[in-house]
Amino acid sequence: MTAMQNVSIGAHYAIHLPAPDDFAFWRERARGLIQCDVPPDRVAWIEPGATGDLFGSEGPSRSGDKRLPAPSADASPVRASQRFITIARSAALHSDPARFGLLYRVLWRLQRQPRLMEDKADPDVRRLEDLAKSVRRDAHKMHAFVRFREVAEEDGTPHFVAWFEPDHHIVRTEASFFMRRFANMRWSILTPRGSVHWDGETMREGPPARREDAPGDDPVEDLWRSYYASIFNPARLKVGAMLSEMPKKYWKNLPEAELIPQLIAGAQAREATMVAAGARAERARPASLAEIAQSITACRDCPIADCGTRAVMGEGAPSVPLMIVGEQPGDQEDLTARPFVGPAGQLLDTYLERAGIDRSSAYVTNAVKHFKFTWKGKHRLHQSPTAKEIDTCRWWLEAERQIVQPRIVLALGASAARGLLGRTLSITRERGKAIMLDDRTELWVTAHPSYLLRLDGEAREQQAVLFAADLAALRERLAELAG
Amino acid sequence: MAQQTLRQKLEILADAAKYDASCASSGTAKKNSLGGKGVGSTEGMGICHAYAPDGRCISLLKILLTNHCIFDCHYCINRKSSNVARARFTPQEVVDLTLNFYRRNYIEGLFLSSGIVKSANHTMEQLVEVARILREEHDFRGYIHLKTIPEADAEIIHQAGLYADRVSINVELPTTAGLTRLAPDKNAGQIEGAMGRTKARIIEAKDERKRFRHAPRFAPAGQSTQMIVGADDANDAAIIGKASRLYDSFGLRRVYYSAFSPIPDASAVLPLKRPPLLREHRLYQSDWLMRFYGFAPQEVADAAESDGNLPLDIDPKLAWALKFRESFPVDVNRAAKEQLLRVPGLGTKAVARILSVRRHRTLRLEDVALLTTSIAKVRPFICALDWRPTLLTDRADLRGLIAPKSEQLELF
Numbered sequence: 001m002t003a004m005q006n007v008s009i010g011a012h013y014a015i016h017l018p019a020p021d022d023f024a025f026w027r028e029r030a031r032g033l034i035q036c037d038v039p040p041d042r043v044a045w046i047e048p049g050a051t052g053d054l055f056g057s058e059g060p061s062r063s064g065d066k067r068l069p070a071p072s073a074d075a076s077p078v079r080a081s082q083r084f085i086t087i088a089r090s091a092a093l094h095s096d097p098a099r100f101g102l103l104y105r106v107l108w109r110l111q112r113q114p115r116l117m118e119d120k121a122d123p124d125v126r127r128l129e130d131l132a133k134s135v136r137r138d139a140h141k142m143h144a145f146v147r148f149r150e151v152a153e154e155d156g157t158p159h160f161v162a163w164f165e166p167d168h169h170i171v172r173t174e175a176s177f178f179m180r181r182f183a184n185m186r187w188s189i190l191t192p193r194g195s196v197h198w199d200g201e202t203m204r205e206g207p208p209a210r211r212e213d214a215p216g217d218d219p220v221e222d223l224w225r226s227y228y229a230s231i232f233n234p235a236r237l238k239v240g241a242m243l244s245e246m247p248k249k250y251w252k253n254l255p256e257a258e259l260i261p262q263l264i265a266g267a268q269a270r271e272a273t274m275v276a277a278g279a280r281a282e283r284a285r286p287a288s289l290a291e292i293a294q295s296i297t298a299c300r301d302c303p304i305a306d307c308g309t310r311a312v313m314g315e316g317a318p319s320v321p322l323m324i325v326g327e328q329p330g331d332q333e334d335l336t337a338r339p340f341v342g343p344a345g346q347l348l349d350t351y352l353e354r355a356g357i358d359r360s361s362a363y364v365t366n367a368v369k370h371f372k373f374t375w376k377g378k379h380r381l382h383q384s385p386t387a388k389e390i391d392t393c394r395w396w397l398e399a400e401r402q403i404v405q406p407r408i409v410l411a412l413g414a415s416a417a418r419g420l421l422g423r424t425l426s427i428t429r430e431r432g433k434a435i436m437l438d439d440r441t442e443l444w445v446t447a448h449p450s451y452l453l454r455l456d457g458e459a460r461e462q463q464a465v466l467f468a469a470d471l472a473a474l475r476e477r478l479a480e481l482a483g
Numbered sequence: 484m485a486q487q488t489l490r491q492k493l494e495i496l497a498d499a500a501k502y503d504a505s506c507a508s509s510g511t512a513k514k515n516s517l518g519g520k521g522v523g524s525t526e527g528m529g530i531c532h533a534y535a536p537d538g539r540c541i542s543l544l545k546i547l548l549t550n551h552c553i554f555d556c557h558y559c560i561n562r563k564s565s566n567v568a569r570a571r572f573t574p575q576e577v578v579d580l581t582l583n584f585y586r587r588n589y590i591e592g593l594f595l596s597s598g599i600v601k602s603a604n605h606t607m608e609q610l611v612e613v614a615r616i617l618r619e620e621h622d623f624r625g626y627i628h629l630k631t632i633p634e635a636d637a638e639i640i641h642q643a644g645l646y647a648d649r650v651s652i653n654v655e656l657p658t659t660a661g662l663t664r665l666a667p668d669k670n671a672g673q674i675e676g677a678m679g680r681t682k683a684r685i686i687e688a689k690d691e692r693k694r695f696r697h698a699p700r701f702a703p704a705g706q707s708t709q710m711i712v713g714a715d716d717a718n719d720a721a722i723i724g725k726a727s728r729l730y731d732s733f734g735l736r737r738v739y740y741s742a743f744s745p746i747p748d749a750s751a752v753l754p755l756k757r758p759p760l761l762r763e764h765r766l767y768q769s770d771w772l773m774r775f776y777g778f779a780p781q782e783v784a785d786a787a788e789s790d791g792n793l794p795l796d797i798d799p800k801l802a803w804a805l806k807f808r809e810s811f812p813v814d815v816n817r818a819a820k821e822q823l824l825r826v827p828g829l830g831t832k833a834v835a836r837i838l839s840v841r842r843h844r845t846l847r848l849e850d851v852a853l854l855t856t857s858i859a860k861v862r863p864f865i866c867a868l869d870w871r872p873t874l875l876t877d878r879a880d881l882r883g884l885i886a887p888k889s890e891q892l893e894l895f
Contacts, residue, residue, distance in 0.1 A: 144530050181515065223493060224589050233501045239538070246534040264536045
């Protein structure tokens with residue numbers, strides 16, 4: 001007896017699935033139908049809740065299941081490629097009502113074309129792959145976008161509850177992902193397609209739920225929103241990239257999504273502020289000291305320039321072997337517009353003379369070109385420049401150095417050293433020896449003479465000895481280079 | 484100063500961490516929390532739990548332990564001389580945040596980095612302590628990525644690898660000269676030395692696991708690094724060359740490119756203008772060409788324009804194809820996989836589909852159209868049963884015909 005004898009020729013069959021995601025049931029029925037050689041256009045697959053069947057009165061209707069033909073014992077087994085089974089498992093969860101019909105049609109064709117799944121230009125195969133792909137994507141988005149909120153159970157144990165709206169029938173299958181991840185937590189995922197509950201040991205399935213069934217808030221969400229807003233880099237806005245991965249339909253269940261509009265609106269303003277705060281007009285490096293002297297008077301790159309003081313240019317001829325760099329002009333220097341003429345300058349002159357260094361054969365300048373001060377009564381009190389101000393003014397200092405081209409640069413104090421090196425160093429550790437700059441110019445560092453002025457007694461004597469020794473070592477090195 | 488709240492600290496330390504590009508949570512050993520005491524699983528595929536409006540995915544809680552730093556690297560917002568708000572987490576605070584976020588399914592795990600306080604060793608010990616508490620006291624089985632500090636002792640870095648899924652050391656800048664100028668406290672030799680040691684440990688641990696099933700894992704997701712693009716004057720060819728050497732010498736999983744972006748309180752040594760974001764994108768594309776499309780670093784560099792930079796208006800693969808037209812058209816019905824991979828507009832998946840389909844039928848142009856996203860882009864470079872691009876391939880204005888037209892406009 002062949003299978004055909006069990007099938008009434010031309011009959012239609014309606015298969016009612018017990019659940020929209022019951023792949024095992026479909027597989028069982030499809031296997032039987034194929035063995036009975038029922039062609040795809042004779043089978044209707046009906047999900048629970050679907051209205052009627054397509055064949056109406058023509059074929060066996062709701063009771064059709066019972067009258068399915070039984071395959072004969074010697075019917076040849078149904079075969080399908082591994083690829084089909086993998087794809088079919090996913091595609092069966094799609095919300096498209098036509099999916100089971102499509103699956104059956106491909107399975108039917110596979111019996112005659114075993115390698116059909118490789119033909120990715122075939123419309124049925126393509127459609128099947130597309131269905132599977134969107135189910136996989138939906139599952140992936142569920143892994144990503146489920147957001148639990150914590151509530152306390154009556155016995156005090158925390159219970160984590162989430163509301164999620166998947167596009168496809170994936171809740172039951174994907175529950176295992178959350179079980180593996182949160183095995184030691186009590187959690188529930190509520191969706192309009194059914195809910196799953198895990199109590200730490202067993203999984204329970206429940207009926208479809210409503211959004212109101214899930215808790216409305218969790219205090220940790222405030223922290224999460226803070227994190228979301230802070231990790232966002234306003235200097236690189238790519239809204240399209242975000243939307244393609246996190247489409248708007250998911251936003252309503254994501255606590256962080258409410259921030260998105262304001263973050264986007266604020267982003268360009270924030271970046272513009274950042275750039276403006278550090279803005280420096282693009283300009284060419286000056287070619288002569290005279291040009292620098294003229295340009296620095298107009299420089300407003302840092303706030304010091306707005307104190308109402310004048311820019312103090314360095315002094316000396318280009319092409320001298322030594323360049324001496326101080327911190328910034330002081331009160332006297334600002335009034336006379338000449339570097340190192342105040343008390344510190346006089347002290348420096350004394351020590352230079354003692355060491356046998358001729359100040360007129362050196363170029364003397366400052367790391368910062370304007371006097372920074374606060375008013376104290378009638379007096380202008382010196383204030384140290386910040387690292388940023390030194391770095392900003394470095395542009396001028398480098399320009400000077402390039403024109404003067406000294407063999408040795410002497411930095412007086414840490415600010416001057418930063419202006420030349422771009423980093424802060426310890427004078428105590430680095431004094432008395434040469435540091436090589438990029439272009440092989442030697443940098444020597446020592447204390448600023450005003451430091452000596454601020455000390456008294458023994459400390460001052462000690463520092464004075466060190467300062468004199470530094471200058472003496474420098475003179476020797478200068479002589480060496482000259483010789 | 485008033486005591487900072489946890490939220491204030493989180494804001495400061497997340498803000499400080501956002502210039503790190505990496506957020507990958509993929510490619511580690513599979514694990515789950517069944518039979519354990521805590522939470523966490525990693526199943527190979529990374530999960531992006533959210534996307535920020537900058538288009539970057541948020542997969543990990545990416546924060547610094549502290550943004551205090553004794554180093555003074557010019558491109559870094561946390562450099563010593565920068566005038567930003569400072570904060571410091573205790574290891575326990577980081578652990579609590581991680582677990583609270585993880586239990587609510589906000590994240591895949593933790594990406595922890597830090598400014599350097601006291602000493603490199605002290606800082607590294609603190610980072611390792613966070614990972615230790617998570618793994619040992621809370622049996623946390625999610626993803627941990629630790630940034631390691633090359634100046635720290637090898638023994639502490641080794642500890643980090645035992646707890647973390649991935650470790651990374653930033654090379655920061657593509658050239659040693661750039662590093663000396665912009666990161667005066669860092670040393671290229673030291674960075675590469677640490678990467679070399681990490682590579683050796685990873686290989687050793689893999690080897691031991693082949694022989695002893697319970698041998699400890701060491702950074703099963705490998706190591707990665709990050710390079711800042713546009714802060715110094717290195718061109719794309721130099722960057723590609725550096726990346727390929729890094730891949731070769733240290734077995735890196737990924738090299739991340741981070742377009743230098745203007746930071747608050749920037750140092751004056753830096754360029755103010757940001758490099759176009761597209762440049763970063765083109766570098767990632769060329770990275771992909773080397774890793775998945777069989778391009779040699781020199782070939783990618785050949786696609787660059789005369790200044791050594793990749794064209795911004797077209798992708799590097801198309802640029803290469805336009806320069807080396809003698810390699811085209813490629814016959815989709817006969818050509819080897821390697822040749823198909825060179826066709827602009829054909830990705831690895833499309834090539835796999837073509838190879839699979841052509842066992843069943845001889846492809847026509849319409850078949851190819853079904854297998855790819857844009858046939859218009861592919862057409863000038865292929866032959867099919869009913870298609871030869873006789874005139875197209877030789878046309879001088881081909882670039883104008885297929886290069887994307889639209890120009891990105893700024894919001895008005």
